[in-house]
Amino acid sequence: MIRPGDSFRAIFNKLLQPFSYFCLSKSKYGRDKFHEEVRKALENEGWTITDDPLSFKVGNLQVQIDLGAERIIAAERGSEKIAIEIKTFGHISFITALYEAVGKYIIYRNVLKITQPERTLYLATPESVYNRFFEEPVIQNMMQDEGFRLVVYNQTTETITKWIN
Numbered sequence: 001m002i003r004p005g006d007s008f009r010a011i012f013n014k015l016l017q018p019f020s021y022f023c024l025s026k027s028k029y030g031r032d033k034f035h036e037e038v039r040k041a042l043e044n045e046g047w048t049i050t051d052d053p054l055s056f057k058v059g060n061l062q063v064q065i066d067l068g069a070e071r072i073i074a075a076e077r078g079s080e081k082i083a084i085e086i087k088t089f090g091h092i093s094f095i096t097a098l099y100e101a102v103g104k105y106i107i108y109r110n111v112l113k114i115t116q117p118e119r120t121l122y123l124a125t126p127e128s129v130y131n132r133f134f135e136e137p138v139i140q141n142m143m144q145d146e147g148f149r150l151v152v153y154n155q156t157t158e159t160i161t162k163w164i165n
Contacts, residue, residue: 033088038124038151039067040158042084047071054083056115063111068119081119083112084151089129098139105148124151127161 039049051068067084085104089097101123109121125134130152133139143150143164152162 033090034126034153034155035066035086037155037158038084038086038153041153041160042067042069044158045071045160047082050081056111058111058114061111063108065108065112065121066124081116083108083116083119083121084124085121086124088126089133094129094133098133102142102146106146120149122149122151122163124153127152127154130162 039052043049047069048071049067049069053064053066054068055065056063065083066086068081069084070079070081072079085101085108087097087101089101105121105123112119112121130150134143134150134152142148148164150162150164151160152164153159154161
């Protein structure tokens with residue numbers, strides 16, 4: 001029920017609530033559908049999750065990347081730090097989901113350059129989506145030209161199947 005004094009966001013959310021079952025890529029908590037599976041896959045590979053989510057304030061902008069993680073490489077090298085933006089590509093249109101993912105990736109990469117330049121950004125995508133779409137030459141060229149880094153995961157086995165730098 002909409003009440004006097006409700007914020008625009010609260011009214012908007014209440015109006016959209018009956019249609020929430022159409023949202024395929026986010027859980028009810030605003031996380032991507034396979035957030036926990038990616039988190040477990042990273043932990044299984046020896047990563048320590050340091051931030052869930054990894055949040056920054058840059059000027060007037062608040063940015064939240066899905067996960068921050070690190071792992072010890074060797075005593076003389078210190079640790080490797082990464083940030084992971086998880087995408088399920090659960091929209092009706094892969095291209096629409098890709099627009100969103102590419103835009104977020106570019107913004108997040110630039111925010112990390114300012115706030116935590118030692119952290120490397122990766123876009124996490126399900127193995128089934130990678131095999132179906134990301135091996136297309138036009139997508140491969142775009143990813144290479146833009147310097148994207150990918151983590152391909154299997155949500156069923158909670159494993160990372162590929163790291164693409």
